[in-house]
Amino acid sequence: MGIGTGIALVVIGAILAFAVNVDLGGVVNLSLIGYILMGAGVVVFLISLVLVLRRRTSTATTRTAVDPASGEQITRSTRDTNDPLV
Numbered sequence: 176m177g178i179g180t181g182i183a184l185v186v187i188g189a190i191l192a193f194a195v196n197v198d199l200g201g202v203v204n205l206s207l208i209g210y211i212l213m214g215a216g217v218v219v220f221l222i223s224l225v226l227v228l229r230r231r232t233s234t235a236t237t238r239t240a241v242d243p244a245s246g247e248q249i250t251r252s253t254r255d256t257n258d259p260l261v
Contacts, residue, residue, distance in 0.1 A: 181220025188212030
């Protein structure tokens with residue numbers, strides 16, 4: 176959700192900075208607001224990207240034991256990912 180918000184802010188800021196040519200009597204500078212929104216969008220995008228990449232960690236666990244009935248060595252491997260989408 177944060178990545179999409181960052182992209183949306185960049186797009187809205189670019190529209191205000193480059194496509195809108197309205198004179199509001201010097202009260203509001205739409206180009207400056209557009210540049211501010213683009214900067215905020217880049218910051219939101221980068222923070223969201225760092226958080227998404229940080230969340231995708233995985234842990235591998237290997238356990239070895241001896242079966243008391245047969246005397247065989249048993250190895251069990253599990254892999255746990257913290258990413259809910261996987």
